[in-house]
Amino acid sequence: MGKTSFIKHWCSQMPQVIFHPTLNVYQVTYLHVEMPSDGSSIKGLAHGILSQLDKLIPSANYYETFAVRGKPGADALMRSVARLLHMHHVGVLIADEVQNLANSHKSQQTVMTELVSACNELGLPIVFVGTNKAKRVFSLDFRQARRASGRGMSYWGPLERSDEIDSLSEWDEFIEELFQYQWVKNPVVLDAELREMMFHYSQGVVDIALKLFVSVQALAMLDKSERITVEHLGQVYSTEMVLLHPMLRALRDNDLNKLAEYDDIAPLDIDGYLERVKNGVHREMMSRQKNSEQDTVTVDKIASALVSQGFENGESVDAAQRMFDDGNFKDLPQAVAKAVKLLNTNIGVPTKRTTASTNAQILASLESAIADRPSDYRNAYVKAHKAKCPVPDKMAELGFVMPLEELLDLA
Numbered sequence: 001m002g003k004t005s006f007i008k009h010w011c012s013q014m015p016q017v018i019f020h021p022t023l024n025v026y027q028v029t030y031l032h033v034e035m036p037s038d039g040s041s042i043k044g045l046a047h048g049i050l051s052q053l054d055k056l057i058p059s060a061n062y063y064e065t066f067a068v069r070g071k072p073g074a075d076a077l078m079r080s081v082a083r084l085l086h087m088h089h090v091g092v093l094i095a096d097e098v099q100n101l102a103n104s105h106k107s108q109q110t111v112m113t114e115l116v117s118a119c120n121e122l123g124l125p126i127v128f129v130g131t132n133k134a135k136r137v138f139s140l141d142f143r144q145a146r147r148a149s150g151r152g153m154s155y156w157g158p159l160e161r162s163d164e165i166d167s168l169s170e171w172d173e174f175i176e177e178l179f180q181y182q183w184v185k186n187p188v189v190l191d192a193e194l195r196e197m198m199f200h201y202s203q204g205v206v207d208i209a210l211k212l213f214v215s216v217q218a219l220a221m222l223d224k225s226e227r228i229t230v231e232h233l234g235q236v237y238s239t240e241m242v243l244l245h246p247m248l249r250a251l252r253d254n255d256l257n258k259l260a261e262y263d264d265i266a267p268l269d270i271d272g273y274l275e276r277v278k279n280g281v282h283r284e285m286m287s288r289q290k291n292s293e294q295d296t297v298t299v300d301k302i303a304s305a306l307v308s309q310g311f312e313n314g315e316s317v318d319a320a321q322r323m324f325d326d327g328n329f330k331d332l333p334q335a336v337a338k339a340v341k342l343l344n345t346n347i348g349v350p351t352k353r354t355t356a357s358t359n360a361q362i363l364a365s366l367e368s369a370i371a372d373r374p375s376d377y378r379n380a381y382v383k384a385h386k387a388k389c390p391v392p393d394k395m396a397e398l399g400f401v402m403p404l405e406e407l408l409d410l411a
Contacts, residue, residue: 002207003129004096007032011094017056026057027089035100042074042117045095046081053084078121085124093126099133158204158251171204178209184217185226197230201237203251208244215240299324305336311343312373319343 011030018027033048050063066072066080085093119126128134162169168176175198179190188194202209215236216228225232241248249255302320307313319339329335363385370376377400384394395401 003131007094007096007127007129025087025089028053028056029091030094031085031090031092032094032096034096035098037097037100038103042078046074046077049081049085049093053088057088078117082122085122090124093122093124094129095126096129098128098130100130102133159206160204161199171199174206175199175209178213181213182217182228184220184228188228193230194228194233197233200252201233201241201248203248205248205251208241208248212236212241301332302335302339305332306339306343309336309340311340311376315343 011032014029016029018029019025020027031049031052033045033052035048036044038044047063047067050067053062054060062084066084067077072080159171159174160169161171172195175195176190179194182188198209198212202212212233216232219232219236220226220228299317299320302323303313303316306316306319311319316339319342320335322342323329323335323339329338363382366378367382370378370382373379377395380391380394380398380400383398384391387394392401
C-alpha cells in the first residue's frame with residue numbers, strides 16, 4: 001500500500017534539519033533509514049544512520065570517522081551512533097524494510113536480541129516499517145516483540161467494504177475520491193457495478209487500485225471510446241495483471257494459508273503498459289499527420305524551400321505552382337525534390353565520357369539557365385571551365401567560400 005511513500009509524505013510536513021544559531025547545533029527531527037537487503041542487522045542499521053547524518057549535517061564525516069576508521073565492533077559502533085543521535089537531538093528513527101532482518105545469516109532469535117539491545121542503546125523512539133515478513137520476525141518472542149515495537153504493532157491491510165448500506169467504508173470514500181480524477185473525454189458516474197468491479201479486481205489494495213484506474217483510462221484513450229467501462233477493467237486485469245492473479249485470488253477467498261506464502265503483494269508495474277499505449281497513440285498521430293500532410297503543402301512552402309536552395313524567386317514560384325497543380329507528391333520534401341528536378345531539366349555537369357561538342361552544349365545550356373542567378377554555385381563551374389582553372393579558385397573569387405585567414409581567426 002505504499003508504506004515508504006506514505007512515511008515520506010507524512011515526514012515532509014516538518015523540516016528535517018533545524019539550525020539553532022545561539023547553540024550552534026543542528027537538530028534532526030527525524031531520520032529515515034532502510035535496513036540492508038542482506039539483513040546484516042545492527043551494523044547495517046548503524047551504517048545507515050551515519051550515512052544519513054552525513055547527508056543532512058553540513059561538513060559532517062561521521063561514516064568515515066566512526067564506521068571505517070579502526071573497524072569497530074557492533075557494540076562500540078552503536079555507542080558512537082547513540083552519542084551522535086543525542087548530540088543532534090534526533091526526534092524519531094524510522095527503520096524501513098525491517099523484513100530484511102529475516103535474510104541475516106544469523107538465527108532470527110539472535111537478530112531480535114541484538115535489535116532489542118540496539119533500541120535500548122540508542123534511547124529514542126524507533127518506528128519499524130516492513131511487510132508481513134517483518135511481522136513474523138517480531139513475533140518470535142513476545143517480550144522482545146513488545147520491547148522492540150513499543151506499544152504494539154499496527155497492520156495495514158487492504159481497504160475493506162462496509163456491510164451496512166447507510167455507512168461509507170474506507171473503500172467507498174477512497175473510490176469516490178479517486179473517480180473525480182478521470183482524464184478521459186467522457187467521464188462516467190461511479191455506479192454500483194463499477195464500484196464492485198474495482199474492488200473485485202484490486203481487493204482494496206490501494207497501489208493496485210490506483211494503477212488499475214490509470215491503465216483503464218489509457219486503454220479507453222487508445223480505443224477512442226474515452227470512457228471507463230467494466231469491460232475495460234476486465235481487459236486490463238486479464239492482460240496486464242496476470243502475475244497478481246494468485247495473490248488477489250488468495251485475498252478474494254480469504255485463504256490464510258495462501259496469504260502466508262506471500263511476504264508482500266508485489267506492486268503492479270504499469271510503466272511498460274503505458275509505454276505501449278503511448279507508442280500506439282504516437283503511431284496513430286503520425287498516420288493521421290501523414291494522411292493530411294499533402295493538404296498542408298502550399299505553393300508558398302515549396303517556393304520558399306526552392307529559394308533557400310539557391311533558385312531565384314520567380315522561377316521558384318513558377319515551379320512550385322506547377323508542382324502544386326500536378327499534385328503528384330506525398331509530402332513537402334517530395335514536392336520540393338520534384339521541383340528541383342524540374343528546374344534542373346537538361347542542365348547537368350559534363351562527365352569524362354562526354355565529347356567536346358556535348359560539353360560545349362551542356363555548358364551553354366547551363367550558362368543560359370544561371371545567367372540571372374549570380375548566387376548559384378554552378379557559376380563557379382562555368383567560369384572555371386572557361387578560364388581553365390580549378391573550380392575552388394573560382395568559388396573563392398565569387399565569394400562562395402570563406403578565406404582561410406578568416407577561418408583561422410574564427411578558430
